[in-house]
Amino acid sequence: MPGINQVAQLAGVSTATVSRALSGNGHVSETTRHRVRAAARELGYVVSSNASSLATGRMRNIGVVIPFLNRWYFGAVLEGAEQALLRHGYDLTLYNLSGGEDQRTSVFEDFLLRKRVDAVIAISLELTGSEVERLLTINKPIVGVGGSIAGVRTLSIDDGAVAQLATEHLLALGHRTIGFIGGNRQSEMDFHVPSQRRGGFIAALADAGLTADPELFQSADFTIPGGYAAAKQLFGNPRKRPTAVFAASDEMAIGAILAARDLGLSVPDDVSIIGVDDHELAEFFGLTSIAQFPALQGEMAVDILMDQLHPDHTAHASSNTPLPFELIVRSSTSRPKS
Amino acid sequence: MPGINQVAQLAGVSTATVSRALSGNGHVSETTRHRVRAAARELGYVVSSNASSLATGRMRNIGVVIPFLNRWYFGAVLEGAEQALLRHGYDLTLYNLSGGEDQRTSVFEDFLLRKRVDAVIAISLELTGSEVERLLTINKPIVGVGGSIAGVRTLSIDDGAVAQLATEHLLALGHRTIGFIGGNRQSEMDFHVPSQRRGGFIAALADAGLTADPELFQSADFTIPGGYAAAKQLFGNPRKRPTAVFAASDEMAIGAILAARDLGLSVPDDVSIIGVDDHELAEFFGLTSIAQFPALQGEMAVDILMDQLHPDHTAHASSNTPLPFELIVRSSTSRPKS
DNA sequence: GTGAAAGCGCTAACAG
DNA sequence: CTGTTAGCGCTTTCAC
Numbered sequence: 051m052p053g054i055n056q057v058a059q060l061a062g063v064s065t066a067t068v069s070r071a072l073s074g075n076g077h078v079s080e081t082t083r084h085r086v087r088a089a090a091r092e093l094g095y096v097v098s099s100n101a102s103s104l105a106t107g108r109m110r111n112i113g114v115v116i117p118f119l120n121r122w123y124f125g126a127v128l129e130g131a132e133q134a135l136l137r138h139g140y141d142l143t144l145y146n147l148s149g150g151e152d153q154r155t156s157v158f159e160d161f162l163l164r165k166r167v168d169a170v171i172a173i174s175l176e177l178t179g180s181e182v183e184r185l186l187t188i189n190k191p192i193v194g195v196g197g198s199i200a201g202v203r204t205l206s207i208d209d210g211a212v213a214q215l216a217t218e219h220l221l222a223l224g225h226r227t228i229g230f231i232g233g234n235r236q237s238e239m240d241f242h243v244p245s246q247r248r249g250g251f252i253a254a255l256a257d258a259g260l261t262a263d264p265e266l267f268q269s270a271d272f273t274i275p276g277g278y279a280a281a282k283q284l285f286g287n288p289r290k291r292p293t294a295v296f297a298a299s300d301e302m303a304i305g306a307i308l309a310a311r312d313l314g315l316s317v318p319d320d321v322s323i324i325g326v327d328d329h330e331l332a333e334f335f336g337l338t339s340i341a342q343f344p345a346l347q348g349e350m351a352v353d354i355l356m357d358q359l360h361p362d363h364t365a366h367a368s369s370n371t372p373l374p375f376e377l378i379v380r381s382s383t384s385r386p387k388s
Numbered sequence: 389m390p391g392i393n394q395v396a397q398l399a400g401v402s403t404a405t406v407s408r409a410l411s412g413n414g415h416v417s418e419t420t421r422h423r424v425r426a427a428a429r430e431l432g433y434v435v436s437s438n439a440s441s442l443a444t445g446r447m448r449n450i451g452v453v454i455p456f457l458n459r460w461y462f463g464a465v466l467e468g469a470e471q472a473l474l475r476h477g478y479d480l481t482l483y484n485l486s487g488g489e490d491q492r493t494s495v496f497e498d499f500l501l502r503k504r505v506d507a508v509i510a511i512s513l514e515l516t517g518s519e520v521e522r523l524l525t526i527n528k529p530i531v532g533v534g535g536s537i538a539g540v541r542t543l544s545i546d547d548g549a550v551a552q553l554a555t556e557h558l559l560a561l562g563h564r565t566i567g568f569i570g571g572n573r574q575s576e577m578d579f580h581v582p583s584q585r586r587g588g589f590i591a592a593l594a595d596a597g598l599t600a601d602p603e604l605f606q607s608a609d610f611t612i613p614g615g616y617a618a619a620k621q622l623f624g625n626p627r628k629r630p631t632a633v634f635a636a637s638d639e640m641a642i643g644a645i646l647a648a649r650d651l652g653l654s655v656p657d658d659v660s661i662i663g664v665d666d667h668e669l670a671e672f673f674g675l676t677s678i679a680q681f682p683a684l685q686g687e688m689a690v691d692i693l694m695d696q697l698h699p700d701h702t703a704h705a706s707s708n709t710p711l712p713f714e715l716i717v718r719s720s721t722s723r724p725k726s
Numbered sequence: 727g728t729g730a731a732a733g734c735g736c737t738a739a740c741a742g
Numbered sequence: 743c744t745g746t747t748a749g750c751g752c753t754t755t756c757a758c
Contacts, residue, residue: 136491
């Protein structure tokens with residue numbers, strides 16, 4: 051495990067020069083730079099990021115806090131962020147909060163404060179005021195993805211607009227009795243997203259002169275089984291079976307497709323279904339969906355952080371662009387039969 | 389951002405004492421310990437892990453290398469490892485190799501060598517000899533999960549035995565024409581698991597006096613769509629439609645269930661299907677499966693590492709126990725109809 | 727352009 | 743049981 055001074059010796063220069071040559075900070079003549087690099091390679095030298103961090107105060111590491119791992123959206127954001135970070139030479143340390151409240155506390159009170167990370171990305175998390183404040187006072191930038199956090203720069207699609215677009219698609223096809231599968235109380239807590247999607251749904255209905263019917267609302271937990279159960283309720287209603295359903299996530303929408311099949315209803319002939327996300331399985335199920343681009347969101351979060359961390363880093367125009375989303379029409383929606 | 393010396397001052401002791409009191413190494417009287425703790429709390433002091441690491445050589449951080457994020461098994465292992473690490477006060481830094489060969493190189497040649505991690509966990513990865521050697525020579529323990537790596541302690545179920553058990557279940561129900569959906573070349577590269585599962589399948593057949601029929605083999609990529617396509621091939625064969633299928637993963641098995649439905653075949657009346665993993669959706673689909681316990685595997689990997697890192701840490705008996713797996717019979721398998 | 731030297735904040739002997 | 747004192751390996755003024 052060679053140290054910087056061994057490299058210095060081999061190259062016949064001082065450690066200061068080695069540091070400059072390798073890090074690119076400060077001027078070093080071409081020739082010395084080469085000698086140093088050669089020496090470093092020969093010895094297989096790699097800087098100790100600890101020593102380096104201790105000296106500079108930069109960790110080259112960012113913390114990502116996430117509520118679960120096994121939900122497609124989270125994984126996709128994480129993957130996007132990871133790629134972008136690697137490209138910048140940063141590490142990603144992961145904090146998964148699925149372990150409950152105690153774990154959350156320890157992550158925020160201990161782990162994140164250990165000065166290990168330069169900044170944090172919070173995915174679909176509603177941070178409390180004190181959690182935010184704590185991080186900000188020790189000067190750790192935060193950016194949120196998917197969900198809004200008071201006082202924090204957050205990247206998220208306009209959930210209201212997304213829901214409105216989805217609903218309009220159904221309306222435009224001629225549907226008038228439209229069911230809605232949204233989040234339940236549990237998911238509202240941290241996501242906050244469901245209620246905005248519900249809002250957009252109601253707004254679109256109102257624009258079309260319709261009023262939302264409470265009988266057509268179901269809530270679920272954003273999973274396939276959850277969507278399945280909710281959809282069965284909707285489709286089973288003999289008096290008011292919807293001809294279309296808007297599910298606030300593709301996973302729930304897929305559950306709804308399966309529920310329809312099990313009830314002998316044909317999609318889209320008997321019932322149209324639309325979701326949100328463009329989940330990796332959406333195409334397989336022929337699901338019409340409003341795509342959002344989670345990997346891109348993860349990357350953007352990283353870009354923003356890099357801007358803040360290295361003020362020179364050429365700011366991407368993306369910085370203040372509203373996030374893209376897009377209606378992708380597949381085979382799960384059509385005009386109502388009758 | 390108070391430092392250790394501020395705490396020392398406030399508590400009226402030396403920094404050494406503060407260090408001892410807070411870390412629990414070395415003896416400190418009860419009263420001083422209390423004073424120190426109080427002072428630390430009052431100032432909101434948190435150790436700088438960099439400084440601490442630099443001084444001790446311990447990072448309290450372990451690297452996890454994983455091929456993808458959005459595959460249930462990986463996420464589950466990761467989640468198990470994460471929980472266990474948090475409990476030990478360790479951070480987890482994530483390296484996701486889905487970015488291709490260059491990324492893999494940079495992870496192994498740069499990132500992991502920066503002395504940021506105390507050890508690494510490789511999930512379903514076939515490390516090359518030089519990758520292993522590199523890490524071992526700089527004294528970083530490695531443990532593998534799910535897949536075997538030459539020269540490295542690896543945690544993985546006996547894939548041959550698992551496949552054998554699954555096949556025997558089908559055989560015992562009376563099936564004689566059994567299809568197999570395994571991995572394709574792509575997945576064999578890093579997983580290595582598929583071929584063992586195929587081996588177990590063939591062995592079980594042989595034990596029953598049957599010989600494997602090449603027409604009944606299909607390969608796929610471990611995803612639902614992949615399993616779906618493979619199953620369609622199997623079920624579509626008019627001459628030799630299997631009465632049962634063993635899929636080497638639950639995701640593929642679920643694809644097979646959907647394929648059967650689409651062909652108008654009833655599961656299990658017309659065809660029985662069994663998978664491996666006990667995926668989170670297995671229950672929802674009524675899928676009979678051989679469960680393995682990925683979260684547990686992640687935890688065990690952590691335990692092993694902790695033993696190696698802190699030799700005193702009471703070794704869990706689990707250390708050399710073969711990993712558990714278990715047949716879970718649901719509604720996707722039954723006797724063949726005829 | 728390059729070197730000397732002073733830390734970065736903590737821990738670990740070594741004394742006492 | 744507690745204080746003193748060297749570093750851990752690198753970066754960064756400040757001189758030259």
